[in-house]
Amino acid sequence: MTVTSPDSTAVGGRPVVPARGALRPLGQDEVRITGGFWHARQEVNAAATLPHARSWMDRLGWTGSFTGPDAAPVDRRGREFTDSEVYKLLEAMSWEVGRGGVALEARIAELTGIVAAAQASDGYLHTAFGRPGQRDRYSDMLWGHELYCTGHLLQAAVARARTGGGQADPLLAVARRAADHVCDTFGPDGTPGVCGHPEIELGLVELFRLTGERRYLDQAALFVDRRGHRTLPRHHFGWTYFSDDQPVRQTTVLHGHAVRALYLAAGAVDVAVETGDDELLRTVAAQFDRTWARRTYLTGGMGSRHADESFGDDFVLPADRAYSETCAGVAAIMLAWRLLLATGDGRYDEVIERILYNVVATAIGDDGRSFFYAHTLHQRTAAEALPDDEEQLGFGGGPRAPWFEVSCCLPNAARLLAALSCYLVTVDDTGLRLHQYADAEISTCLADGREVGLTMRTGFPDDGVVTVRVTKTDDRPWSITLRVPQWAEGAELVTTYGRRHVSAGDIVVYRKFAVGEEIRLELPMRPRFTAPDPRIDATRGCVAVERGPLVYCAEAVGDLDLDSLRVDESVPPVDTAAGVAVRARFDVPGAESWPYGRAEPRSATTPTTSLDLVPYHRWARRGPSTMRVWLPAT
Amino acid sequence: MTVTSPDSTAVGGRPVVPARGALRPLGQDEVRITGGFWHARQEVNAAATLPHARSWMDRLGWTGSFTGPDAAPVDRRGREFTDSEVYKLLEAMSWEVGRGGVALEARIAELTGIVAAAQASDGYLHTAFGRPGQRDRYSDMLWGHELYCTGHLLQAAVARARTGGGQADPLLAVARRAADHVCDTFGPDGTPGVCGHPEIELGLVELFRLTGERRYLDQAALFVDRRGHRTLPRHHFGWTYFSDDQPVRQTTVLHGHAVRALYLAAGAVDVAVETGDDELLRTVAAQFDRTWARRTYLTGGMGSRHADESFGDDFVLPADRAYSETCAGVAAIMLAWRLLLATGDGRYDEVIERILYNVVATAIGDDGRSFFYAHTLHQRTAAEALPDDEEQLGFGGGPRAPWFEVSCCLPNAARLLAALSCYLVTVDDTGLRLHQYADAEISTCLADGREVGLTMRTGFPDDGVVTVRVTKTDDRPWSITLRVPQWAEGAELVTTYGRRHVSAGDIVVYRKFAVGEEIRLELPMRPRFTAPDPRIDATRGCVAVERGPLVYCAEAVGDLDLDSLRVDESVPPVDTAAGVAVRARFDVPGAESWPYGRAEPRSATTPTTSLDLVPYHRWARRGPSTMRVWLPAT
Structure with a gap:
């Protein structure tokens, strides 16, 4: 299916207006985020x-x-x-x-x-x-x-x-x-x-x-x-860093400097779409698939090397030296959005959701005046925040800083946030597709020019109930397509025709709607354990906790020694008044000398207690702290 | 005990001649390495x-x-x-x-x-x-x-x-x-x-x-x-990198750029020894102890960060991005040697032994014309060697290169190798101490000026039998002190008085020797599994194999996928004709998409077979290969 944009030179607030593709993006004048x-x-x-x-x-x-x-x-x-x-x-x-x-x-x-x-x-x-x-x-x-x-x-x-x-x-x-x-x-x-x-x-x-x-x-x-023909001068980072080591069309996975690679891939999708170069489009889509499967952090963050801000080899995803630059998050959303518009493949929605809630939402301080450049998944030593008027020179780890010598990330996140309503909804062949859930008002034209309107109301991401209300329609049928994320096992859809179980994927509700009619999607928000691919050495023997689209973490503002934490993975995580909790103990190691031996060093163990976790995007907002996303299992 | 060097301005080939200390170093004219x-x-x-x-x-x-x-x-x-x-x-x-x-x-x-x-x-x-x-x-x-x-x-x-x-x-x-x-x-x-x-x-x-x-x-x-008063200008690496963030006397662990920190510590020991500043000496010794316990790779390599060639936080020791610069190995030997001479503490012998056999011996190609700058412990992607006339611009990973833009490591290793005989034997209060085992001839004076001579013969490190033969003595008693390494469980000492079991530590044989008399130390060289401290996230769930002072690794020159390797740690490693072998299988993962899920992805498993390992110092000598020191356990 191909939805041609009605007027590709039209003025309308949206970052990407492809001439063709499976989906037509809406403009800021058509979708507004109203709350939440x-x-x-x-x-x-x-x-x-x-x-x-x-x-x-x-x-x-x-x-x-x-x-x-x-x-x-x-x-x-x-x-x-x-x-x-x-x-x-x-x-x-x-x-x-x-x-x-x-x-x-x-x-x-x-x-x-x-x-x-x-x-x-x-x-x-x-x-x-x-x-x-x-x-x-x-x-x-x-x-x-x-x-x-x-x-x-x-x-x-x-x-x-x-x-x-x-x-x-x-x-x-x-x-x-x-x-x-x-x-x-x-x-x-x-x-x-x-x-x-x-x-x-x-x-x-x-x-x-x-x-x-x-x-x-x-x-x-x-x-x-x-690009890719090594016309740039030789440098000790290698041509790889500059995405100049091999042509885009011969590349099978994103590599080198993460932001460079992602911007190039996004630009290549734009070129492919406008020139009708489907082979180039498929090539970049395959690059992204492999990158997502082998070179992406649980948060959706990309780029694991500090030295050259680059993708590491497959499965090299150290938590405690995660780089995961904010700009790489923004760039990955740019790429995924272009692939989504071109292909209509709902997998890209989950990419965008994951990065939005766990990289973009994490990047900026509550006051909007401090930010992360890199996103570690494991802070071993609590770091003091910089004074408000002090520029940070390095990029790695530490608390959010008011500014960096290289400050690409803050304006990058700012431009994404200001235009974020554009990423919620698109027009497909038969109606509207809802990609991300938020309080929003939508008023647009379908592919055939008919005017329709919706409101969305939700407590997302804390609560999984999304209520869609039709505010404008005519008397002919059209479709509202809702997305059930992979994590939402046991989701249910409630319409005027009743309640039904829905599986992960796109749920199409096609019918003659009435103004005021509601569709309610109920996504269960139970916390869950997540295990890593065993080829990721850095997280072997660990579990993470997720709830809905949110990655959680253990954060210690005080004396808690997260290095000795052991989580009992036989007891599922639970919702609590404070957030999410797991059962955990602390293995306090014995005397220290050489840290390698015939067996693991003897350690004293504390009784298992309940340990509160916080959403990853909330970390480092309560002063200097240690933190870890991946929790060693007992 | 204090052995004062008889003439601190004496000319004699040895790098370090302290005015005081527990041990007097011998010169190149007193110890020669003759074989092996x-x-x-x-x-x-x-x-x-x-x-x-x-x-x-x-x-x-x-x-x-x-x-x-x-x-x-x-x-x-x-x-x-x-x-x-x-x-x-x-x-x-x-x-x-x-x-x-x-x-x-x-x-x-x-x-x-x-x-x-x-x-x-x-x-x-x-x-x-x-x-x-x-x-x-x-x-x-x-x-x-x-x-x-x-x-x-x-x-x-x-x-x-x-x-x-x-x-x-x-x-x-x-x-x-x-x-x-x-x-x-x-x-x-x-x-x-x-x-x-x-x-x-x-x-x-x-x-x-x-x-x-x-x-x-x-x-x-x-x-x-x-140093440590932040007189250097501000830089995005931080004062830490330059060891200028805090005074040496207030430092509890080595940090920042590894070579900088180690050189400074070694210089501080020299100053402490010559000025009689025992507090400074104890401070640096404590820094080293903590660094050894928390910030050192199994190989004895130091420095885990590529970005700034620095020590990471405690227990951040990723295998697949190990930096472990050759120069840091040389520098750690310099520091350990000075601490050994000052204190007489045999622990430093094991430090030197470990770094010599697993960093220094690994650094240089068989032909002496190529070398490693950094020492990864896990090579995931086979890398082609550079042409003989091509200088390598970057420092990280990859095969040995003929030269680097920054080529500190080769001459650093060269000066250590040329002077290596100096690190084998010292004079203590009552005789000679043997620190490292090699074919060697020793001819020196005891602390009281008496002339003595020894030869050492050994197949070390492949074989653990060391035969010491007295070649010169008078008719008064003196001591020969032999070192039994921590790894040598079941060691035995054979003298003219018979055979006896000896535990790890220093074994003093004090008596009236005769010319031609032999002492034989038999160090068992069984391969063994080694487990990491559980706080080292990067190697959780893995074992390494060591044999004597040597760290072993799995190396694949062909198609073997070391990412999917699983070693059966219930079957001890064994000596084979080819070297050392473990029981292993390969877990071939299923289809790929997002690499995190409710449980580990299903995978097909091969039958368990025997897998040959090679000494780490032998790796990357047979062409492009993948390699791993830490082996995931079943």
Whole structure:
């Protein structure tokens, strides 16, 4: 089945508007999140995170780098990719406008003016290269991040155009000039280079989708095909890190730097969809499947190596040195969303659900002003939080920090959160598909143009009851498709025709609806033990606890020694007033010297007691603590 | 007990000559390795590794950097610490002369001339700083490695002086001028800085021991006390990385960059011994104990993080991303040796034995021309070897490489190997102590000046029989102390008085010996299973196999899937014609999707068969292979 988007150049707040695919995404004007888990985060994002990010970017000179095209900033500060943070902030602010939240048009216009002032007359725009006293344009394809930054500029401009700016928006004009410059420079007859960090591909395809300008799509396709031929210089991280070791079409699993690999794969899906290249689409889908099966943490986090922020080998997923960068979570959602729209395969919904609730929800502090760059699954030593005004230099572990030397993650999460309503519902051939559950109001047109409306009400993810109410319909039948997650064993569907058991998968309710009619999906939210694939050495002999879409963890704010924890896996976890509890004891080891011997060292054992667990996304919100997701079993 | 070295300024080939301590180290003129496991490696070291290293240093321009003091090398190549590799090579060549192996005096003189030509008139010597067009001297204490390089220069000069150069050797003159410059610059009234990489402390103390020049010792003590006060600039690796986060005296466990921490600790022991600072000595000994108990791999390797080459938290010892740098092994031996000499505690012998047989012996290829920088304990994907003329840029995993961009490890191992005879035997209050077993000839003076001689004959480490024969003695009693390792359960001692069972620890044979008299120690060499401390998450549910001092591993050169290996730990490992074998089966997993579920995924199981293991130090010598030390148990 193929749902063609009615107007691929239409203005409407949504990040991805493919020309074809199994599902048509809805815009922010068609779906609004009105309450609950994600609404609260969207409000914090608007009220705190966006101004926090702007404030740090001003303070660190990242916005100040956008001086005129002929004068380099004096003592430009920050890494080569700071421009992209400004663009991601612009994108996030645009989605916030599209969400109908905080009024940010004036701030967007001001920031657009700052950015526009730095653009050269030929369209080139980057604050670290090409001006007097700076390095030459494109003289450092490995680390320069020039095309990477341009890609984020294009995405920001598309967001702005689709959320009120329209085709005449000044930021879009900047982006078109920048994109034209990229096509002029790197086109079929130009420099045959690729950027050390994929991203331009995504921006170019979406700008094509917005403007209809075919050369942007062609250029994106060229970048996808050009990559993997080792045109980048040799580096001790290897070509793998830069996704330049082998062509996308010959790649069987995502590898190298996680964010680079995921952005490239997402861009390749965009190219495949727009050019009708089904083989490329299937190749990337297979890459993702294998990555999900062998290189993904329980949280949905990706990237297990600190040294190069990369995927490890298959099944190398250490909990205590998990990297799982926030940006890799955002990027994996971007990829899964594109694959979902293209294929309609509901597996991608579970991917998105898992990452949203266990990476994205974990990333940002309650106040919206601190965040994780990396997401360890095991904190062995309690770490003090940084002062509010102190930038963190390293990326790994530790408490949420107000800012990082490399702060890609906060604006990345911010742009996702502001646009999150777009990921809830799509239009398929016969009706609507509900992908994620939240309090929301939906008003859209079906594939055949008929206007329909719904509300969703749920206590998700704490409670599994989802009530869907039809608010607009005509007298012809259409379908509402609900998703029963794999974890929801024993789910039931309640309609006016009664109650019935439903298995995991897509549940299609096709009929003539009446306004006010309700469908209720009841997803059991019992806590459960989860065991890892035995090939994951790092978690052998351990269990995790999940409840609904949430991964849980043991967290010790005080003296509890989680290194000696043993969970009795013969007693299922239970809901308690405090959350979820398991039966556990502590094996206190004896005297220490050499830690390897003929048998396990003798240890004293405490009696088994009840141990409260907390949702993983709630960890490190009560001060310095130790934590572990994987619990050694008795 | 305290054995005072008879003449601390004496020339005699040995790396460490403390003024006091429980044990007096012997020189290369007093102990020679004459055959067996280590002799073969010493021969390869001399014949292949030393010229190989010189050839690469010439080819890469590292020796060429030593242009005159007023002219910077055109386009100086390599990192800031390449000078130190030249110095370590000079040190290794000097020990090779001391060993009585290859005649290298002319080559040493030539290289000394090259080095000396670059020294400034005030004694400063570093090829990357201070000359026209270069950065100012000591303008980058964090990464400049100037004092680090000087430390290695001092150690090289001491080695040369003690192996024939004497007090008038030109390299020693260069070193004294350099040391004087360091004292002038960083003395009590000078710049209060420390180098980002400890090492100068070791060089200064040993130069003091050789020359008697007290200010060198005082300067070393000052550097030890100055460190830990965060005088180095802020860096995203944190002060921890540079051992500058807390004073040595307040440190309870080694942390941060492993080689930095170990060099600093070794230098602190040197200072403590020479200044009579027993509290400092006890502090460092306690640091080492805790590091050994919580932060050391089964191989004795140290440092578990790739990202910053550092110790991880307690018990974070992932096998499949073990870092365990060769240099950290060499440095841990340096530290353990100093602690052994100071305290006489035989535990340090086992430390040295374990690291020698499982890190140092593993590091270098059979031909002496390729080496490991890092020592993984689990190779999941077979990696192709590099061409012989290709330098490896990254440090992690993979096959042995002919050279690395950072090639500290090869000359470090080379200098240890060339001087290895010094680590076999010491003089204590009443006689000789045998620390490591090898074919060797010993001829020395006891503490009271009496001349004695021994030979050792053994098939160690394959065979556990060690025969000690007295070759020189007078008619008064003295002692021969033999070491029974912890792993040698059931050891027996055979003397002219008969056979008796001996337990782990030091066995003192005190009597009037006759020339020709033999003592035979029989150490059982049965293979055994070893279990890890349960707090090491990475190896839970696994066993390792050891035999004598050797760690074994499963290695698959062909199709064997070691990820699905399960070892039957109820059947003890056995000696076979091929080596050591265990009973094992392979659990072939079923279809794959999400790798976490309610229970372990179903898998098909092969019948249990015999699986041959190889000594860890033999791995990756038969072409690309996968390998694992820790074997999942059934």
